Amino acid sequence: MEAPKKSTRGQLRAELGATLGFVERNFYLSKRYLGWEVVFLFYTIVNTLTIALIGVTAPGQAGEKVLYLVIGALLWGFLSIIFHDVSESVAWERWEGTIEYTFMAPIHRLTHLGGMCIYAIIYGILRSVIVLAVVALFFDLDLGGANLLGALAVLMMSSISFIGLGLMAAVLPLLSAERGAQATHILQGFILLVSGVYYEVSVLPRWLQPISVISPATYTLRGVRAALLEGVPLGELVPCLAILAATGVILIPAGLAVFAWGENYAMRAGKLKRSG
Amino acid sequence: MSGNGVPAAAATAVRKTFREKDETLAYLPEYRGLAGRWKYARLRPKDIRAVNDVSFEVRRGEIFGILGPNGSGKSTLIRLVATLLLPDAGRVTVFGMDVVKERRAVRHLINRVSVEAAFFKKLSALENLRYAARLYGLPPREGTEHALVILERLGFDRRKAFGSLENLSRGMQQKVAVARALFTSPVLLLLDEPTTGLDPRSKREVQEFVLEVRATHDTTVILTSHDMAEADRLCDRLAFIDEGRFVTEGRPAVLKEEYCRLRPDGATLEDIFLDVTGKHLIAEGDD
Numbered sequence A: 001m002e003a004p005k006k007s008t009r010g011q012l013r014a015e016l017g018a019t020l021g022f023v024e025r026n027f028y029l030s031k032r033y034l035g036w037e038v039v040f041l042f043y044t045i046v047n048t049l050t051i052a053l054i055g056v057t058a059p060g061q062a063g064e065k066v067l068y069l070v071i072g073a074l075l076w077g078f079l080s081i082i083f084h085d086v087s088e089s090v091a092w093e094r095w096e097g098t099i100e101y102t103f104m105a106p107i108h109r110l111t112h113l114g115g116m117c118i119y120a121i122i123y124g125i126l127r128s129v130i131v132l133a134v135v136a137l138f139f140d141l142d143l144g145g146a147n148l149l150g151a152l153a154v155l156m157m158s159s160i161s162f163i164g165l166g167l168m169a170a171v172l173p174l175l176s177a178e179r180g181a182q183a184t185h186i187l188q189g190f191i192l193l194v195s196g197v198y199y200e201v202s203v204l205p206r207w208l209q210p211i212s213v214i215s216p217a218t219y220t221l222r223g224v225r226a227a228l229l230e231g232v233p234l235g236e237l238v239p240c241l242a243i244l245a246a247t248g249v250i251l252i253p254a255g256l257a258v259f260a261w262g263e264n265y266a267m268r269a270g271k272l273k274r275s276g
Numbered sequence B: 001m002s003g004n005g006v007p008a009a010a011a012t013a014v015r016k017t018f019r020e021k022d023e024t025l026a027y028l029p030e031y032r033g034l035a036g037r038w039k040y041a042r043l044r045p046k047d048i049r050a051v052n053d054v055s056f057e058v059r060r061g062e063i064f065g066i067l068g069p070n071g072s073g074k075s076t077l078i079r080l081v082a083t084l085l086l087p088d089a090g091r092v093t094v095f096g097m098d099v100v101k102e103r104r105a106v107r108h109l110i111n112r113v114s115v116e117a118a119f120f121k122k123l124s125a126l127e128n129l130r131y132a133a134r135l136y137g138l139p140p141r142e143g144t145e146h147a148l149v150i151l152e153r154l155g156f157d158r159r160k161a162f163g164s165l166e167n168l169s170r171g172m173q174q175k176v177a178v179a180r181a182l183f184t185s186p187v188l189l190l191l192d193e194p195t196t197g198l199d200p201r202s203k204r205e206v207q208e209f210v211l212e213v214r215a216t217h218d219t220t221v222i223l224t225s226h227d228m229a230e231a232d233r234l235c236d237r238l239a240f241i242d243e244g245r246f247v248t249e250g251r252p253a254v255l256k257e258e259y260c261r262l263r264p265d266g267a268t269l270e271d272i273f274l275d276v277t278g279k280h281l282i283a284e285g286d287d
């Protein structure tokens, strides 16, 4: 008896199908929790609006300040979703009790995590577009001189590095169910603090400022703001794009390696599931 | 097919030890207070020998039963075969393939039903099955249709497959779990107490289906249970496990016959179970 021999193409098709399986499953879950989706969306919109309103009080260039804050809120929303969805992919399944069945499936771990990332990006973009559309109804956002393409390039590049961060964090719930999920929240809060989401990094206490240098969100915000507020051309965004790309290129393989190590540890120590 | 001599599943001298602190200690007076907490934090975890030097061979097409009380190591053994735990020592193979080194190939051949029906409870049976179909590379529509046919065979009303799983009884959920394990056509099926907690009718339906699958498909089954009637009915061969060790092994009829000699009034599998897993071991060859 041998494993059913599949051609490389057949195998690739099966892995792609499984990737789709994760996207579809998460879509079904969102559908079932639609009430919560609407509530969270409402909260995010209100949150974005209240932050934008702070900008209105700014003396002089209120319009620019509003846009500055809206960019911060939108980007933070988007990056949080990616980080959160990817890092919670294990925690959620442990909580549901399905983790062993997902891990036992004859697929590559890359397929599993890739599917989770693709869904997170689609979901994050959808939510951000809705929030932006509503915010645009309230404020007259002036994007006349903005370099939209440049902003989009920065955003795509930073998704990659945030996927890497999410993969690193996803391993924590494998090691310890509750502690892991707690740790990912602390990490997320820390990134929010140091990355200059609503203010320039320079207003942080001096001893905190060096830490902002290692957060990919710092570069994302800087790049997108430069593109949208100052209309900086793509060429001048290259250093920022390069930093984000390099972070992704380092973090994604590192994240996968850490995850593989964590999976092995969980299988050795019996951390996946013990009852049933 | 080739390789008829290769056992469907085999274990040689497999061990699995978990290390864990005895959490009940935290409630003792001496571990209360700040100093007590510190002392508790420094306690060394205890070794739990869940599977201790177990060897077996399951022939192709056989239904092999593992019987033992709660906490005797049945689920741990199943997880070792299911590529969900790494053995500390020894080797487990499925159709000659090592479950550690050839993990992915093994995963193509197996599926498992656990005591708890592990599903996304908010999703419907159909949505859960569709997800499973995609993971196993089955076309989603034909795959789920096949699963629905299995479910109907198990006395499951097709219409219930569209509603949220959390509204179904445990027995119904377990039937979905059986369908999920079988629609991927595993050649080695791991059933970990599949009928525990089911009502007598559902139990019957699942048992009959297991026998039917074995008769009509090329499927080998490893089944754990603490239900003696079930083991007698389904299993070609049995092993009794206690505290992580196999204490006795054989065909149900042969085991009963052997024990009859020790018990002139006739032995049931239940007598054997109580004897070999109780404090007074009468089986020879174990300590």
Ligand SMILES: Nc1ncnc2c1ncn2[C@@H]1O[C@H](COP(=O)(O)OP(=O)(O)O)[C@@H](O)[C@H]1O
Binding pocket: A269, A270, A271, A273, A274, A275, B018, B019, B020, B048, B049, B050, B068, B069, B070, B071, B072, B073, B074, B075, B076, B077
């Ligand atoms: N993941 C785990 N971590 C720590 N201890 C475990 C784990 N799984 C099982 N055990 C312990 O190992 C022993 C055997 O458990 P198990 O294999 O689940 O028994 P059974 O399935 O026969 O009830 C028990 O003492 C149980 O508490």
Ligand SMILES: [Mg+2]
Binding pocket: A276, B071, B074, B075, B076, B115, B192, B193
């Ligand atoms: Mg068990």
